[in-house]
Amino acid sequence: xxxxxxxxxxxxxxxxxxxxxxxxxxxxxxxxxxxxxxxxxxxxxxxxxxxxxxxxxxxxxxxxxxxxxxxxxxxxxxxxxxxxxxxxxxxxxxxxxxxxxxxxxxxxxxxxxxxxxxxxxxxxxxxxxxxxxxxxxxxxxxxxxxxxxxxxxxxxxxxxxxxxxxxxxxxxxxxxxxxxxxxxxxxxxxxxxxxxxxxxxxxxxxxxxxxxxxxxxxxxxxxxxxxxxxxxxxxxxxxxxxxxxxxxxxxxxxxxxxxxxxxxxxxxxxxxxxxxxxxxxxxxxxxxxxxxxxxxxxxxxxxxxxxxxxxxxxxxxxxxxxxxxxxxxxxxxxxxxxxxxxxxxxxxxxxxxxxxxxxxxxxxxxxxxxxxxxxxxxxxxxxxxxxxx
Numbered sequence: 001x002x003x004x005x006x007x008x009x010x011x012x013x014x015x016x017x018x019x020x021x022x023x024x025x026x027x028x029x030x031x032x033x034x035x036x037x038x039x040x041x042x043x044x045x046x047x048x049x050x051x052x053x054x055x056x057x058x059x060x061x062x063x064x065x066x067x068x069x070x071x072x073x074x075x076x077x078x079x080x081x082x083x084x085x086x087x088x089x090x091x092x093x094x095x096x097x098x099x100x101x102x103x104x105x106x107x108x109x110x111x112x113x114x115x116x117x118x119x120x121x122x123x124x125x126x127x128x129x130x131x132x133x134x135x136x137x138x139x140x141x142x143x144x145x146x147x148x149x150x151x152x153x154x155x156x157x158x159x160x161x162x163x164x165x166x167x168x169x170x171x172x173x174x175x176x177x178x179x180x181x182x183x184x185x186x187x188x189x190x191x192x193x194x195x196x197x198x199x200x201x202x203x204x205x206x207x208x209x210x211x212x213x214x215x216x217x218x219x220x221x222x223x224x225x226x227x228x229x230x231x232x233x234x235x236x237x238x239x240x241x242x243x244x245x246x247x248x249x250x251x252x253x254x255x256x257x258x259x260x261x262x263x264x265x266x267x268x269x270x271x272x273x274x275x276x277x278x279x280x281x282x283x284x285x286x287x288x289x290x291x292x293x294x295x296x297x298x299x300x301x302x303x304x305x306x307x308x309x310x311x312x313x314x315x316x317x318x319x320x321x322x323x324x325x326x327x328x329x330x331x332x333x334x335x336x337x338x339x340x341x342x343x344x345x346x347x348x349x350x351x352x353x354x355x356x357x358x359x360x361x362x363x364x365x366x367x368x369x370x371x372x373x374x375x376x377x378x379x380x381x382x383x384x385x386x387x388x389x
Contacts, residue, residue, distance in 0.1 A: 031318025031337055031345075034388040036352045041372075042072055042383040048374040049097045050161075050307065050362045051383060055106055057367060058136065061374070061383060062113065064095035069113070071136055072383075081132070081139050089118035092154025093174075094125060100161040100169070102129070102197055109134070110142060112169065112197065114159035116151060125149035125157055127171055127200070145169070145200030148215065150176035150189040160307075162230040162238065169197035170220065170238055170254075172227030179265040179274040182223050183287070186213040190262060192227060192240060192254055194220035207257035223260040223291065224252075225282065229308040229363070231323060237342070239295075241308040241325055245276040249305040250283075250294035251323065253342045261291035296336050296344050303330035306376075307362040311335075313369030315388035319348065324371055326360035333360060333373065333386075357384060 047064045054060065057074040060081070067084040088096065094116040102110040109132045117126050126147040130139040149171075151157060156174035163169055175181040175190035182190030185208060194203045195218050202209055202217035209217050221240075229241035242250045245264070252260055261283035264275045285291050298305070308325045316322070322337040333353040337346040353360070353373070361376040371386040 031348075033319065033348060033350075034315055034317045036350050037387045037389070038352055038356070039385050040382050041076075041385045042078065043380055045374070045381040045383070047095075047376050047378060048361065048381050048383065049095070049376075050099050051364050051372060051374060052099045052101055052111070053364070053367050054101055054111075054132075059366075059372075059383070060099050060101075060111065062096045062099050064097060065090050067096045067115070069096065069099070069139070073136075079137060081137070085141070087117055087119045089116035089123065090154070091116065092157070094151060094154035094157030097157070097159045098161040100163060103163055103167060111139075112145065112161055114161055114171065116154065116157060117147070123151050125151050125159055125173070125176075127159075127161070127169075129197075143200075145197070146171060146188070146193065146195060146218065148188060149173050150178060150181055150187060152176045152178065156189075156226040158227055160227050160230040160240070162232050163197060164194070164232065164238065165236060167197045168203055169195050170230050171195065171218075172224070172230045172240055174226040175224070175262070175264075177274050179263075179272050182225065182262045182264070183259075185211070185216045185219055185222060188215050188218070190222065190224045190226075191219050192221045192224065192230070192238070193218040205256075220256060221252075221254050221258045221260060221292075223258075223262045223283075223287075225262045225264075228306045229325070231308045231310055233310050233323075234312065234321065235340075239308065239310075239323065241305050242282075243304060243306075244282050244298060244302045245280065247298070247300050247302060248282040248294070249298040249302050251296040251305070251308070251325065251336060252292065253295050255292060258292040259287065259289060260294075261285065261287060263287055295338065295342055296347075303332070303334075304328035304359075305334075306360065307364070307374075309363045309365045309371070311365055311371055311388070313365075313388060315369070317388070319388075322348075324363050324365075326363040326373055328359040328361065328376060331355045331358050331360065333363070353384075353386070357382065
């Protein structure tokens with residue numbers, strides 16, 4: 001039977017109406033994946049937490065429990081810079097953790113560490129500035145930038161460091177497994193702080209600089225559980241890698257004054273017990289005000305995300321600019337590809353680093369464009385160099 005022009009037009013319109021949503025929902029084209037090559041550049045370590053590169057290509061490596069800082073020269077020689085300086089403390093998940101060269105290292109030869117501290121009745125986590133001698137064989141204490149970051153058994157000790165623009169230093173902290181800390185602005189626990197890397201004072205543009213509390217003045221974001229990694233994207237934004245409770249490890253894009261929603265206390269009035277149950281989601285939108293949602297979450301189970309860095313070498317092909325995240329429990333590397341606005345586009349777990357080397361802790365891009373990772377298996381731990389082509 002011959003259809004009328006009106007009937008034909010109606011059928012075409014209905015077909016278009018069905019097809020367009022399917023096209024809109026179609027996933028973006030998958031990014032081209034490079035081939036990865038992994039080599040061991042240092043071994044014989046024990047729970048290395050972080051690494052950082054100096055202008056001459058030397059590499060500083062921290063070991064959490066040993067409280068040891070070593071330097072590896074570009075020629076491959078290694079030497080101990082210090083081991084267990086006076087009053088440095090390790091216990092549980094806390095010890096000698098993050099290391100970050102000062103932006104003015106070329107003139108000052110100074111770098112920062114974040115570590116546990118104990119003296120008399122004082123136990124905390126603090127950020128300290130050190131000076132490396134000209135021979136690069138030892139380091140001397142310069143000043144304490146931030147002290148009083150909470151510490152209990154050593155659980156949820158944090159701690160991550162990354163430099164921002166100018167002399168800005170961002171400090172990611174853990175909540176020390178104390179329920180009120182993440183939402184209490186006068187506590188340094190469960191926060192990302194922003195300070196002047198030379199003095200430890202709050203950056204003037206911080207959101208709470210009018211507060212009478214020096215710690216609150218330093219707060220950039222709050223409502224975090226246990227920040228393990230900080231990374232600066234090419235557009236200048238700062239991203240955090242955070243460990244979840246029994247679910248939802250997170251990657252967050254940080255916004256000044258942002259509350260990221262961790263509030264592990266029961267609903268009963270006056271009860272401050274640390275609560276990691278189902279009624280304490282990583283981002284609790286029942287809190288007053290607006291909470292910032294994660295840009296990536298692990299979902300129903302945790303994989304123990306740790307260090308993170310943005311990879312920018314051309315060899316990463318379609319994954320250039322993605323966030324590389326090391327994981328402990330999952331023993332893998334995760335690549336997260338985000339849009340310019342920060343929306344998640346795609347994830348990739350490279351087979352070359354999926355269970356091959358055990359638990360992975362740090363993730364740092366070196367000056368040669370390679371990705372450097374540390375393992376955290378407890379004995380004969382390694383620094384790995386990953387190149388993409």
